[in-house]
Amino acid sequence: MFHSARFLSGLLILLPTIALCDGANQTHEIDCNNLRMGQYICPHPDYDFIDPKTQQPRGCTKENKAKVLCLVADGLVCTETKNNTFKKDIPCKWTNGYSFETSLLLSIFLGMFGADRFYLGYPALGLLKLSTLGFLFLGQFADVILIATQIVGPADGSHYVMPYYGAGINIVTSNNFTYRVPQCDC
Structure with a gap:
């Protein structure tokens, strides 16, 4: 009985090796x-x-x-x-040619004239910023932050063109389907 169990265990170890060698080609x-x-x-x-x-x-x-x-x-x-x-x-991430660096530089240097919003495809906000000098520079400051954090993107829904391993941000949101279920202390 002891020898047959030993033989079977040895055979079980040997069978996968035989199968691998047999099907190599x-x-x-x-x-x-x-x-x-x-x-x-x-x-x-x-x-x-x-x-x-x-x-x-x-x-x-x-x-x-x-x-x-x-x-x-x-x-x-x-x-x-x-x-x-x-x-x-x-x-x-689908892009339509809008550069992240260009939009950020436009926001920093010409944001009080609405150049960033015109570039991104928001002509109404661009005109409003142009006529109010960037909402007295408060709107320009807000847009610099919003564009730098990639919350405001191109109007067509595309993503910015940026280096492949660049400073891309993934915004994590929560809703009724992603809430955390309480765990029991079992």
Whole structure:
């Protein structure tokens, strides 16, 4: 009885090794849309996916998604492409050409004339700031803070163009769906 248990445990250790050695040269065709993390690298290491003009992934849409080329692990082939690459949506920030540095400098130096608001696509506020000398400089000061913290952005809803690893800010908000549920002291 003792020897048979020892034999079975040795066989259980040896079986995965035999299976790995036996299937080393095989490839498996799978649906690459259902891969788990670690089974692919996204984006492909040889793929230059950053657009130097917008500093975002190439092909970023208004829905803040971009399709990039991904590479699957060795031994896997995608059914969609019949090779080891596939396209996957990744998050991005859609930009429409408005520079963060330009809008901040306009706000600091010409904000009392409304140049920052005209540049960002808010002509009514720009005209109001122009006619009141930036709300007696209080509006200019407020706009410098609002633009620097990226609370005020372009009027079309796009994000600022800034360096890829620049000072981007993600604003965290809370609402009725993200409140914290009290935990019991069990």
